Amino acid sequence: MMTTSNTETNQPPPSRRAHQEGAALSTPTNSPRIAIIGAGPAGLYAADILAGRLPDAAIDVLEALPSPFGLIRYGVAPDHPRIKSIVDSLHDILDCGDIHFYGNIVVGRDIALSELQSYYDVIVLATGAVEDAPLDLPGIDLRGSFGGAEFVAWYDSHPWYPQDWTLDAEAVGVIGLGNVALDIVRVLARRPEDLARTDIPPHVLAAFQASPLKDIHVFGRRGPASVKFSPLELRELGQLPGVQMLLEDDDFQFTDADRAQMAANGRLRQAVKTLEQWRKGPSSPGEKRIHLHFYWRPERLEGTEAVSGLTLRRTAPDGQGGIVDTPVTKTFPVAAVYRAVGYFGSPLPGVPFDAARGVVRNAGGRIVDDADRPVPGIYATGWIKRGPVGLIGSTKSDALETVGHIVDDLPDLARAPHRSTDGLIAALEQRGLPVVRWDGWLAIDAAERALGAAQGRARAKLATGEAMIEAAHSARKQL
Ligand SMILES: Cc1cc2nc3c(=O)[nH]c(=O)nc-3n(C[C@H](O)[C@H](O)[C@H](O)COP(=O)(O)OP(=O)(O)OC[C@H]3O[C@@H](n4cnc5c(N)ncnc54)[C@H](O)[C@@H]3O)c2cc1C
Structure with missing residues (x-):
């Protein structure tokens, strides 16, 4: 059965943390800061599981495209709407307000991994394979x-x-x-x-x-x-x-x-x-x-x-x-x-890569160097972790394994010096990068639904990155 997305109902779901008795609504300043790179199913399931296991953590999802959902949007065939509707539950993960989406940021091109590490204690690579x-x-x-x-x-x-x-x-x-x-x-x-x-x-x-x-x-x-x-x-x-x-x-x-x-x-x-x-x-x-x-x-x-x-x-x-x-x-x-x-997966500058298999070098999701020693604070999940096989559901079990390692390792990880996402996003925008926030994606989503409705179908995709960013930012200007 298709779930009704909150875009359609216009009802934002209550914050996950608000449901947890005694949990603070704002993130404590010493709480772990986690960046997930890639908003495909693997990254979003990891974000969701992390939010459940570490209710105090600040979790940001950084995505190369202006849109979330990875290969569900850009791989699953268009004539399979039932599979595509998995995005409705992934939408809810990002819509609950605890996990923040920042699109149109290509990690490795717009920002180096080393710079990102100065903002986050933990980085999870969920960059898939295209x-x-x-x-x-x-x-x-x-x-x-x-x-x-x-x-x-x-x-x-x-x-x-x-x-x-x-x-x-x-x-x-x-x-x-x-x-x-x-x-x-x-x-x-x-x-x-x-x-x-x-x-x-x-x-x-x-x-x-x-x-x-x-x-x-x-x-x-x-x-x-x-x-x-x-x-x-x-x-x-x-x-x-x-x-x-x-x-x-x-x-x-x-x-x-x-x-x-x-x-x-x-x-x-x-x-x-x-x-x-x-x-x-x-x-x-x-x-x-x-x-x-x-x-x-x-x-x-x-x-x-x-x-x-x-x-x-x-x-x-x-x-x-x-x-x-x-x-x-x-x-x-x-x-x-x-x-x-x-x-086949693509390498990310600064991360050990297994060029024969097209995956980042890792042991169960912990990134390892050429001598198989864990690289502290960097993890992987999904297709970039285990190769381009398996259906969407398998990225969930994959995320569970990786999150287990993060939770185990966290007490021993060094803390990042610059502890604010606002500072990071401001730095990227000062460099001229039009970052797409969650409200920007909602505006793209609404524009595609409106375009589809005019043609008698549920959605018609905006075909270029420019059109998507324009839709995202025109909505922001109206705020
Ligand atoms: C053609 C095709 C059809 C499929 N059909 C089905 C199906 O019908 N049913 C099913 O269950 N499964 C299907 N699958 C499998 C399913 O798509 C995968 O299991 C799943 O998408 C893998 O998830 P992932 O998050 O690891 O990767 P992806 O879905 O690829 O997500 C990775 C995300 O990371 C982003 N990214 C990459 N590099 C960077 C970077 N440097 N910086 C920031 N972000 C980055 C990408 O833009 C992308 O959004 C299909 C796969 C393909 C290829």
């Missing part, structure tokens, strides 16, 4: 070769990404057998009139409306028993109106290792059952066709300037749960390739 994991293939830089993360950021209207996207291919290839690949395929396959009901801005809708796309080829190196798809989302693909699913009988020869994997994993079993139903069931022609190809390993993208094909090598099960190459190759004549092979 980049595409690299895929080193000949032709990967051709026009028409796209990272899945880039495409998602475009259709979800991330303000840092270009607004133009070329959707002129009649046939595309999608590399990957995970949920991001599934999102990309579903959004590409949906009828534009279905997308028109979501929060996507008009320029994204116009691109889908003009797209001549007919064939979507999805490729995985391994067999059907290795898919990482959520069964529910996989089933949804087969229910899209006007879409025909096409699978190849040769791909469905299960080995003993496959059967053992399926026996041990109910979700995998359900996903394979859906694939089998599509393979064996009646298949009536549709406006768009989704071809699922297993046991094909991408070798190179063809073309001189732009993609004109994707060459793959046929693989086969090795009998022990792995795959081996065969001599067979095939070129599929696709004019665009989307690679959905995973996300």
Whole structure:
């Protein structure tokens, strides 16, 4: 069930601390000061748990974008409003007045971590992962070769990404057998009139409306028993109106290792059952066709300037749960390739980084140096801590672990010399940075709802950072 956000009711929830008997409403001057970097689910769950465990702490959330909610706003597919509505409960965490949101501050660019440490006793990195994991293939830089993360950021209207996207291919290839690949395929396959009901801005809708796309080829190196798809989302693909699913009988020869994997994993079993139903069931022609190809390993993208094909090598099960190459190759004549092979975290200057895994170096959320010694006062949670896997819910258990370490370590941590958020924000604003406070986000939220209402939908996203900041600051001027 969707919770009603307090933006809609205009009723600010009472302060969390006001509920705690005997708790002071203002923060004592010697109380711990905690900055959380990143207002995605991991950062906000950590803030919420910290506020419960340390009722005296001053907790600020510093976010690079003018908006909170991270990948829920800029990753979760627009046609999944039920998942997107998780922002309603995250909204309440920030709206209760105990935890303060400051947007449009890129830590590491607008302020160095070392400067931030002079204002806060504890810093929690919750910066997530937005980049595409690299895929080193000949032709990967051709026009028409796209990272899945880039495409998602475009259709979800991330303000840092270009607004133009070329959707002129009649046939595309999608590399990957995970949920991001599934999102990309579903959004590409949906009828534009279905997308028109979501929060996507008009320029994204116009691109889908003009797209001549007919064939979507999805490729995985391994067999059907290795898919990482959520069964529910996989089933949804087969229910899209006007879409025909096409699978190849040769791909469905299960080995003993496959059967053992399926026996041990109910979700995998359900996903394979859906694939089998599509393979064996009646298949009536549709406006768009989704071809699922297993046991094909991408070798190179063809073309001189732009993609004109994707060459793959046929693989086969090795009998022990792995795959081996065969001599067979095939070129599929696709004019665009989307690679959905995973996300990757970005380093933050001054924080030890594991460049192989794309995560900050940490032990259970405590940042550690190259010799695995804890770096006092710096912690991590969410995707930047454990890598870009897992659903929104898993960032909560993650935050619990990290907060446990913070609470244990706090008595031994040195105190920051400059003990005022106002001083920090004033310093940033003096440098010309338009910081977006919580009331600024509420103004952006109201502007997007009004824009949506004018178009007969719940919300239409403001598409640029400038428009968001203008909405935030015009509301502030009226105060
Ligand atoms: C395409 C896609 C679809 C998904 N769909 C689903 C789904 O349907 N259901 C589901 O449960 N999960 C889904 N997920 C997974 C879910 O989005 C993640 O589990 C979750 O968002 C991870 O949370 P996080 O807070 O660690 O990172 P993020 O959500 O990425 O949040 C990190 C935040 O940190 C900010 N930040 C980064 N660097 C800085 C900096 N230097 N200074 C200040 N702020 C910074 C970012 O702007 C961002 O707001 C999806 C993920 C992707 C990529």
